[in-house]
Each structure stands twice: as structure tokens, then as C-alpha cells.
Amino acid sequence: MPKLLDKKDPFFIDFPMRVALIQKGMAKERIDVYLGSRLRTLSWVSDAFCPWRSYVVIPPEGLPTVFTFVIDSARIADESWLDDDHVLGYAPMGGMDQISIISDFIKDILKGKKGRIGFETGMSNYLPEGNLTHFEYEAFRAALPGHEFINAHSIVDRLSIIKDQGTINRFRKASRIVDEGHRAVKEALSNGGWKGVTETEIAGIAALAMRRAGSVWEWSFTGGNEIASGYRTGLAGCACTPATTRKLKKGDSLMVDIHAMFKLALGDHAHNYFIGSATKRQLWHARNFIDIVSRTLKSYKAGASPSSIAEEMMGFAEERGFAEYMVPGFEHGIGMLGDEWRIGMNDGPFPYWTDPDHTYKENEVLICAMQYACPDEQIGFRYENPILILKDKCEAMSKFGLRIEVIE
Amino acid sequence: MEHKVAYLSQQWRDEAEKRLKAELSPEKMKHLTSSVAYVYVDCPDGKIKYLYFKMDNGQFSKILVGENDPPDADFRVTGPYEIFASLTQGKIKAQWALMRGKLKLKGNMVKALKLASLADRMNKIFESIPTHY
Numbered sequence: 001m002p003k004l005l006d007k008k009d010p011f012f013i014d015f016p017m018r019v020a021l022i023q024k025g026m027a028k029e030r031i032d033v034y035l036g037s038r039l040r041t042l043s044w045v046s047d048a049f050c051p052w053r054s055y056v057v058i059p060p061e062g063l064p065t066v067f068t069f070v071i072d073s074a075r076i077a078d079e080s081w082l083d084d085d086h087v088l089g090y091a092p093m094g095g096m097d098q099i100s101i102i103s104d105f106i107k108d109i110l111k112g113k114k115g116r117i118g119f120e121t122g123m124s125n126y127l128p129e130g131n132l133t134h135f136e137y138e139a140f141r142a143a144l145p146g147h148e149f150i151n152a153h154s155i156v157d158r159l160s161i162i163k164d165q166g167t168i169n170r171f172r173k174a175s176r177i178v179d180e181g182h183r184a185v186k187e188a189l190s191n192g193g194w195k196g197v198t199e200t201e202i203a204g205i206a207a208l209a210m211r212r213a214g215s216v217w218e219w220s221f222t223g224g225n226e227i228a229s230g231y232r233t234g235l236a237g238c239a240c241t242p243a244t245t246r247k248l249k250k251g252d253s254l255m256v257d258i259h260a261m262f263k264l265a266l267g268d269h270a271h272n273y274f275i276g277s278a279t280k281r282q283l284w285h286a287r288n289f290i291d292i293v294s295r296t297l298k299s300y301k302a303g304a305s306p307s308s309i310a311e312e313m314m315g316f317a318e319e320r321g322f323a324e325y326m327v328p329g330f331e332h333g334i335g336m337l338g339d340e341w342r343i344g345m346n347d348g349p350f351p352y353w354t355d356p357d358h359t360y361k362e363n364e365v366l367i368c369a370m371q372y373a374c375p376d377e378q379i380g381f382r383y384e385n386p387i388l389i390l391k392d393k394c395e396a397m398s399k400f401g402l403r404i405e406v407i408e
Numbered sequence: 409m410e411h412k413v414a415y416l417s418q419q420w421r422d423e424a425e426k427r428l429k430a431e432l433s434p435e436k437m438k439h440l441t442s443s444v445a446y447v448y449v450d451c452p453d454g455k456i457k458y459l460y461f462k463m464d465n466g467q468f469s470k471i472l473v474g475e476n477d478p479p480d481a482d483f484r485v486t487g488p489y490e491i492f493a494s495l496t497q498g499k500i501k502a503q504w505a506l507m508r509g510k511l512k513l514k515g516n517m518v519k520a521l522k523l524a525s526l527a528d529r530m531n532k533i534f535e536s537i538p539t540h541y
Contacts, residue, residue, distance in 0.1 A: 094511045
């Protein structure tokens with residue numbers, strides 16, 4: 001029996017309803033069994049962190065079953081709403097390897113009939129996406145001869161765009177946790193505390209504070225807490241800065257981009273500083289960045305699109321004379337763990353990238369993500385914050401103040 | 409000369425039941441409630457045979473041998489007669505056979521892991537039965 005979920009819990013998500021909606025989508029597309037393999041699908045359906053190669057098999061009715069590496073299946077069953085009869089382990093043993101156990105399971109569901117099997121394929125710039133590999137696809141086809149395989153990921157994608165209240169509350173909580181990390185970093189670096197401190201230590205200071213506040217992981221696959229200082233903040237297009245052992249120096253700009261995970265919802269907020277002192281020119285760059293971020297946050301609302309936001313903001317940057325420093329993208333998608341980068345459906349001009357004309361709707365959550373980089377002056381800034389799209393505005397979930405301060 | 413019984417015969421089943429009940433107390437069986445079916449393919453007479461156990465609170469409540477489909481069980485282990493015969497003669501271990509795909513398990517792997525040591529104890533007892541294969 002699945003575990004009972006407390007509907008009064010602010011973080012309650014109606015997972016049986018999610019499964020029922022997937023099954024409704026399957027029926028509409030005449031799919032008999034859904035074989036999910038993407039991390040985003042596993043998180044969205046199981047409510048558990050599935051770090052090993054995992055699959056979820058969804059029958060036309062009834063509960064889904066997660067298959068994962070046997071060493072982790074008891075832990076996933078413990079954390080998921082699903083019971084241990086619906087979280088099964090695979091292992092390199094007769095009948096227990098992932099292809100045999102899943103194909104036998106699917107055969108049992110179909111009771112000897114040939115069926116249409118929905119699976120997940122595509123491409124992504126995001127490493128842990130989890131599409132079925134070519135080898136897996138061929139192996140399942142061989143193990144399930146005569147069955148029809150249909151790429152069906154759009155069923156889950158469509159359902160997961162608009163966030164329910166429990167998911168939104170989890171994101172709010174993850175963002176509050178990130179605020180704790182930022183407070184701890186600022187406190188540690190202030191009053192000369194920055195002297196001799198490395199980027200990796202800053203990442204650790206933030207991690208400790210966030211874990212104390214309830215985070216279970218600095219989830220970002222780009223290196224956990226991303227910290228950049230000095231010239232590293234200004235690397236062209238530099239939106240990926242796993243912390244290094246570089247020590248802070250007076251006059252550095254410092255980018256603190258930290259990540260917390262709470263019940264698979266993802267906190268992601270970047271804040272920027274100057275260390276010790278800042279020149280007039282550095283402060284000019286900082287003002288540019290703060291102004292464009294403020295303006296961008298005022299532009300997000302239902303009905304806007306990535307291209308309309310980008311056009312408006314690049315116009316503003318051009319007018320102010322800093323367009324050359326802006327990376328011309330202002331957001332990326334976000335959902336429960338594994339759902340990152342692409343916004344909306346796979347219906348843009350480039351397969352599996354965000355459709356620039358995607359129209360934002362109420363209760364979508366995305367990361368407002370802005371990058372300013374001036375390699376010649378070895379300076380750059382980053383802003384990231386999960387935002388909730390509302391009817392005529394957005395809610396920035398992380399509340400740590402938007403400014404670029406000089407830390408003495 | 410020691411009297412030998414035919415593997416998977418009714419006499420072999422009776423001897424297995426007697427020895428299992430005598431040597432594996434409910435405590436030794438960890439008060440387990442479960443069921444297992446071994447399905448033997450490629451038997452010397454060309455038939456498919458089975459050996460089925462049901463345990464209630466650590467006591468063997470049903471032990472069956474038969475042909476074709478066994479009763480429904482929590483776990484089903486399928487493989488060639490030769491492999492099972494090697495197993496019950498102590499020539500190979502169950503884990504060795506499973507890890508090489510010689511035997512095929514169906515059931516919840518995590519729960520099966522908990523049974524692995526019990527299966528080894530049972531196989532030790534089968535090994536002690538004077539059997540001709």
C-alpha cells in the first residue's frame with residue numbers, strides 16, 4: 001500500500017493525481033505502458049531522489065513502479081510515497097538486470113498482448129536528463145518483440161509546466177534556505193574575514209548554513225555551489241563556475257551562486273560583491289547590472305515570453321551602453337530535481353531548446369538567470385533566482401537583497 | 409549401502425520436508441512468511457518440474473514438487489535442471505548461478521537479498537539428502 005499523504009502539509013503534492021493525469025494522457029495517445037527514464041519524470045512521479053539510473057513503469061491504471069539500482073531501492077522506497085512493492089531493485093543477476101526485470105514486468109502488465117509502449121527520448125544540454133540510451137532502446141525492443149515504441153515524454157512535460165501549490169511552497173522554502181546560505185557567507189567575509197579565504201571555502205560556508213536550515217544537497221550539476229572571484233567572474237559567457245581554490249584578493253568582484261534542495265525543489269540564487277574596495281568603473285558596471293536585473297524582474301508576468309523579455313532588456317542595455325557585456329538570455333527552466341534548462345514544451349525552432357515565443361502562464365516557475373561579463377576588465381556578475389509567474393507580475397522567491405556591496 | 413532417493417520425487421520431497429523441519433527452526437528461518445518456486449527446465453525426461461515452498465512465520469507450511477506451472481509464489485527462480493542439481497549437490501552456490509545468469513529470479517530483489525542466507529541454509533540441507541540425479 002502506498003503511504004498516506006497529509007493534505008494539510010504545506011508541501012503536500014497529490015502524487016496519485018499526477019499518476020492519474022499521466023494515465024489519462026496515455027489513454028489519449030493509446031499508450032498501454034509508460035516507461036519513464038528521465039530524472040525529471042522520476043522526481044515528479046516518485047517524490048524521491050533517484051541518483052542511479054532509474055526507470056518508472058506506469059501501467060494504464062494503478063500505481064507506478066520505480067526500478068533502480070538495488071543498493072538504493074530500499075532508501076528510495078523509504079523516502080517515496082510509493083511502498084517497497086513499487087520500488088524494485090535491479091542488479092546484474094539472472095532475471096534481475098534492468099532490461100530483463102522491466103521487460104518481464106511490462107509483459108505481465110500487458111498479459112501477453114502486444115502493446116504501445118511510451119518511452120522518453122530526445123536530447124538535452126543538461127547532462128542528467130536521462131533519455132533512454134540507444135543501447136537501452138535496442139535492448140528493450142529485442143526483449144519486447146512486436147511491441148510498438150512511442151516517444152511520449154510530452155505527456156509528462158505538459159503536466160509539469162504549471163506548478164501546484166505544494167511544489168510552489170517547496171520552492172519558496174528552498175529559496176529561504178538559500179537566503180540563510182547567503183547570510184552566512186556575508187557574515188563570514190565581512191570585517192576582513194575574506195582575507196585568505198578560497199572560493200571552495202565560501203562554497204562550504206554556504207553549504208553548512210543551508211544544510212543547517214534544511215537543505216539536503218547543493219544540487220547543481222554545474223559544481224554544487226558555484227563561486228567565482230576576480231578574473232573568473234568576467235570570463236565570457238561565464239555561467240558555470242564550480243568553486244576553485246583561488247584565494248580572494250582586494251579589488252576582486254565575487255560571485256556567490258548557491259543551491260539548496262528541499263523535497264526535490266531547488267533553491268538557486270546568485271549574489272555579487274566587491275572585495276575590499278571597488279573602483280568607479282567597477283561600480284558603474286555594478287549599477288548597470290542591478291538596474292537591468294530590477295527591470296527584468298518587473299517585466300515577468302503571464303503573457304510575456306523569453307523573446308519579449310530579451311528584446312526589452314537588450315534594448316535597455318543598448319541604451320545604457322553595456323549591451324556588449326550582457327549574455328542575451330535571461331532565464332532557464334526549473335522544476336523538481338532533473339527538470340532544468342528548457343522552458344515549456346519541445347516546440348521551439350531548435351529541438352529540445354526553449355521556444356523563444358513560449359508564453360508564460362500563471363504558476364510557472366523559472367529561474368531568472370542573468371550574466372554580465374567584461375573579460376577585458378576581469379569583472380562580471382550573475383543573478384539567479386527562482387521566480388513564480390503571476391497574472392501581472394512575478395514573485396522572486398529568494399529574498400536576499402538585490403545589491404552589490406563592497407565587503408570591507 | 410545408503411538408500412538414495414530420486415531428485416524431485418515424492419520420496420525426495422518427504423525427506424526434504426523432514427530434514428528442513430528438523431533442522432531449520434522458525435528462529436533460524438527468522439520467522440519469515442514468504443513463498444518460493446524453483447522451476448526446472450530441460451529436465452532429463454524433457455519435462456518442466458517445480459519445487460515449491462511456503463513458509464508461515466518461519467515454519468514450512470507447504471512443500472510441493474510437481475510438473476509444469478508451480479503455484480504463485482513471492483519469488484520464482486527458473487533455470488536448467490543441471491544447474492539446480494549442481495546447487496543441491498553443493499557444487500555451485502546460488503549467488504554464483506544468479507550472477508552469471510544461469511538462474512533467473514523473478515520477484516522483489518531487495519526482499520530476495522534478505523532471503524539469500526536462508527536459501528543457502530536450505531541448500532545445505534538438500535545437499536545432505538542421499539539423492540540420485
